[in-house]
């Protein structure tokens with residue numbers, strides 16, 4: 001399976017005399033199940049816009065996003081529904097992704113019902129409980145009736161991951177999924193994501209401005225600047241022999257791994 005952006009561009013049209021914004025310009029990116037691909041770049045470089053295009057939330061102005069060669073723009077309604085399950089989003093909770101009035105059981109259960117993953121109350125609860133266990137929320141029964149405000153930041157992020165993986169995605173687009181978390185909590189959630197990659201074979205397109213995190217988990221890195229992917233390569237290439245001056249600047253501005261992420265590997 002291959003998720004691929006080909007010369008994908010997004011221009012936000014100006015409203016009332018303003019200038020239009022070329023948020024993403026001719027982006028080429030590939031991700032497969034089992035991959036850990038990162039997109040890095042400073043604020044405003046177009047990372048979230050590219051993520052939203054990959055998720056099919058906004059259409060490309062030109063170019064394409066395709067799964068196994070089928071362009072998102074030409075998919076039927078049924079194909080789109082399947083696409084949404086196959087390519088799931090995990091955003092950060094401070095963005096208000098969890099409804100504060102719903103329990104964990106309901107938040108994950110609603111997705112299970114909506115996509116007909118299980119039918120009947122008991123089967124839905126079982127599926128939710130199994131998924132909570134998979135994301136390390138054990139015993140699951142003690143979390144089902146809790147509201148988001150009764151959870152820690154790391155636990156809320158795990159609920160978001162549970163809500164995504166319950167659909168059996170092959171690729172998860174994670175936009176700043178751990179950026180708001182404290183270092184030790186962040187390490188736990190990253191470890192979980194890596195475990196799920198190994199256990200379920202899920203791949204990640206991991207969007208972040210947090211370079212120590214990229215250094216820890218990514219295999220392949222795309223560097224964005226002003227809407228363009230200015231450099232790409234394996235993690236080692238990017239961190240040890242960056243070619244683009246912007247990548248060098250990004251790396252030199254980043255805190256060291258040890259300073260922000262605990263002891264080096």
Ligand SMILES: Nc1ncnc2c1ncn2[C@@H]1O[C@H](COP(=O)(O)OP(=O)(O)OP(=O)(O)O)[C@@H](O)[C@H]1O
Nearest residue numbers: 012021023041042043044045046047048049050209
């Ligand atoms: N809906 C929109 N309408 C107009 N302009 C937008 C819209 N969404 C994003 N932009 C602009 O597109 C550019 C890229 O924004 P984007 O959010 O993709 O960057 P980013 O790298 O994800 O930044 P951050 O890390 O701050 O989220 C910015 O100039 C932004 O102001």
